[in-house]
Amino acid sequence: MSLPPDPRTAGGGDRPWQVPSWVDPVVARATGVIGGPLGRYAVVGGGGLAGVAAALTLVGALVLALGVWQKGHCLMKGWSTPDQFWRACYSDLPVVHVSSPLSERALPWAGEGAATGTAPLPGAVMWLLAQVWPGAGGGLASQQWVFALWALVAVVLVGLAVLALVSLTPQRPWQAAHLAASPALALLALVSTDLLGVSLLLLGLWAWRRERSWTAGVLLGLASLVRPFPLLVLAAVLVVAWRRGRVLPALQTVVGAVLGALLVLLPLVTVQPEALSAAQQWWGQPAGYGALQMVPRLLGVTVPTALTTAVAVGGWLLALGLGVRLSAPGRPGGGRGVVQLSALMLLVVALTSASLSVQSGLWVLPFLALSAVRWWRHLLWVLAEALVFLATWLHIAFASDPGRGLPGDAYALTVVLRAVAWSWVLWEVGRGDRPVAQRPVPISAPDRTASPS
Template sequence: MTSPDPRTRARRDVPFRVPSWDDPVVARATGLIGGPTGRYAVIGARGLVASALTLVLLGAAVMALAVWQKGHCLMKGWATPDQFWRACYSDLPVVHVSSPLAQGSLPWTGDAPSTQPPLPGVVMWLIAQVSPQTGQGIAAQQWVFGLWALAAVLLLAAAVVATVALQPGRPWQAAHLAVSPVLVTLALVSVDLLGVALTMLGLWSWRRGRPWSAGLLLGLAVLVRPFPLIFLAAVVLVAWRRRDLLRIGQLLVGVVLGALLVLVPLIAVEPQSLFAARQWLGQSTGYGALQMIPQLLGGGIPAPLPTWIALAGWLLALVLGVVVARRWHQAGVVQVAAVMMGVVALTAASLSVQSGLWLLPLLALSTRPWWEHLVWAFGETLHFVMTWLHIAFASDPGRGLPPETYALVVVLRMALWSWLLWRIANSTEDARPSAPVVDQPVGADEPQLDATDEVLAGGER
C-alpha cells in the first residue's frame, strides 16, 4: 500500500508543523542541508531541544556573516567617511571612541554627554570595563566590537530558544528570527538585539504564567528602545479582554520595578544619563522616517513638531490596539502588536536602520511564509546601504546618494513595512494557538491550552 504524502497528513499526526512540507522557499533552501523532510521521517523524535539547538547554531553562523560584513571597519577602524562607503558602521566602536567610554567612564559624563538610552549606555560601559584595551585606537575599537559580537550571539540564542518555547507547535518558525538576512547587516549596528532578547524572554515568562518576571524583563527592554512598549500594550489589551486584571497589575508593577532597577542607581551616579530623554523631546526628524521627507526635498518640519507627531502616533496606535483587541476576539498579541507597530513606524520622527530588528519577533511568532520575509528583507537591506550612501553624500556628492533619491528609498521601505505588518495583522491562521510542550506520542490528541497560551496566540475558549 502506498504511503500517503506527508503534506496531506492531519495536524494531529505530527507534534509540530514542518515548514519544508508547505513552504516552497524553505523546501528549496533545505537543499543545502539534505533537502526537505522526507515522508518517512519521524517528526519530533528528538524533541524541541534538537530544533532549538539547530536554530541556535544556524543563528551563530548568520552572526559570523554579520561580523564579516563589518570586516573592513574591523580591520581598518571606524573612520568617517570610509565607514559609510563600506556600509560597516556600528554604534559600539564609534560611541566608544567619541565619548568618555574610552577613558572607562559612563558615556553621559563630561560637557558633551552621549545620547545613548540608559541600558545601551550601561552595556557599552560594561564592555569598556571588560575590554583589555582602552583609549581611542583601532585596537580598542576591535575589542569593543568583538566583545559585543560574542554577546550578540548569546542574546540571539536566548531569543531563539524563547521563541521556540513560545510556540512549540511551530518551533521552526523561530528561523525567521535565527537566520533572517537582515541580521547580517543590522545585528551589530547597535545593541537593539539586547532589547529583542529581553522582549522575547518577557513574552515567554508571560506564557509560563509568571507576570512578575515578564514585567521585569519588559521593563528592562523598554530602556533599550521604545518598541517593547508595543508588545507590552498588546499583552495588556488581550489580557484585559479576558478580564485577567490581577496578572495585568502584576505585569505592570514588574515593568516599573524592572525600569527602576536600572534607572535609580544610574541617576544616583550620573544624572546626565537622562540626557537622551531630554534630547528626544525636542528632536528633529531622523533617518528612515517619513517625517524626514520634507527635509530631504528642501523643506523641513520645525522642532518640536516631529516629537508631537510621534506622540500622536503612539496614542493613535494605542487606540487602534484597543479596537482590534475588543472587536476581533481572534486577535492575539501578534495581531494587536502588528497594527500598533505599523502606526508607530509611519508616524515616527526617526526610524533608524536597526529598527528592522523589531519586526523579527512578529515574523517569528506569526506563520507568514518566507517569501514575504525575503521581500521585506530586500527592502530593508536596500535602505541600509542607501542610508550610508546618503550620509556620505555630504563628503562626496559625486559618489553619494542625493536626498531626493533617498526619499524614494524611505517611501519604499515604509511601504514594505506597512505591507508586511498588514499581512501579519490579517492572518487568520496566526490566531490559531500552537500546542504546548508535552511529552506525547505522534498522533495523540492535543491538550487544551491554558489562558496564558490563548492570550499570546489569540482566540477565545
C-alpha cells in the first residue's frame, strides 16, 4: 500500500532529513530495544538541527561513559604494568602523568622520565590538566583526577565535533552518529588525546565550508600538532581549491595552518626545546605497533630502520601524488571533494606508515560520518579495530608472561586484518563522487502498515 507524502516534510522547508531507522536496516533492528523504528507520525527534528546535535552529543556522552566503565579496573586500581595490558585499560594520560615531570606540574619533555615521544599539542594539553590537579605527586589519586578531567573534556570535544558534522551535512544530520555512537569512540577516545585533533579537524572542515580560509588553516594547523593526518586534509583542501580556481583561499589556508602551528610551537620551543623530540624520534625509528611494516619483524624478519622510514616517507609522497591525480576533472571519478580525496590519501599513508597505534582508528570516524557508509560496514570495521585493540595489549604483555600473552605471528594476523578493514571502509568513502549533502533525500517513510508475508 502506498503512503501519502510524509506530513513532516511534504512542504519542503528546512527538514528534508532521512530518518536512520527508515533507511538503514542495522539501525532499524537496533531500535528494537526502544520499541522499534520511528513511527510514521512521529515528529522528527522538532528542535531543528540544534536538537539533533544535542541528542547526538548526549549519545556521545553515554558512549564515553561506557569507555570509562571499560577502563574501570585501572581507574580503581591504578595504571600499573602489566595489569593495565591484561585488563586492556591502558591510557596515555594517567600513565604519562605519573611517569614524567607532569606529576610536578612541569612540561613533560625534559627531566627524569621525560615523555619524549609526546606530540606538542597533546603534551601541552596534559600539562594544562596537571595544573588543575590540586595536589602534587604521582599517586593513584592524581591518575584518577587526570583521567576524569580528560573524560569531561572529551564530552565537550564530542559535542564540538557533532556540531561541526551536523552543520556540514544538514540534509543528513543523523550521519554524525557515526562518530558520536560508534563503539570505537568508547574503546579509543580515552586512550590518548587524539580526540582533540579529530575535533579540530572537523572544525577546520566546517570553517573551510563556510569560506573562512584563515580560520580553517589555523584549526588544521593545530590538529596536525596532535597527529600528522590533518596535513592530508589540508593537502586535499589545497588541491580541490586549485582545481576550482580558488588559489587565494588556498594560500590563506596554508598560511593560517603555519600560524596555527607556530602559535603552539613557538612558546613551547622557547621554554623547552625538547618539545620537538617526537618528530625527531619518528625519523629513524623501527616499525611500531599496528603498522603493516611491523609484520615482517613480528615474523622474525629483520628490516633496516632506514627502509622503514623510507617506506613511510614514500607513502606520504605517493598519497599526495594520488590526491593531485585523482582530483583531475577529466579522470573517471575526477572532481572528488575534500572528504573523498582525504580518505584515499589517508588509506595510502596508513598502509605505509611506520606506526599505526590503536587510537589511530579515531581518525577514520570523521570520514564515516561525512560519507554515506552504512552502519553494517562501520560495525565490521569496528570489529577489526576492537580485535587489534585487544591484541596489541596482549602482545605487549607477552614479554611478561608468554603463557597468557599473544605471540608475534598471531598479532601479525590481526594487523593484516585491520589493514584490510581500513582499506575497505576508506575505499568506500573515497569512491563516492558527490558529497553526502548533495545526494537526493527521500521525503516519505517506508510502508510500515503492510502485513508480513
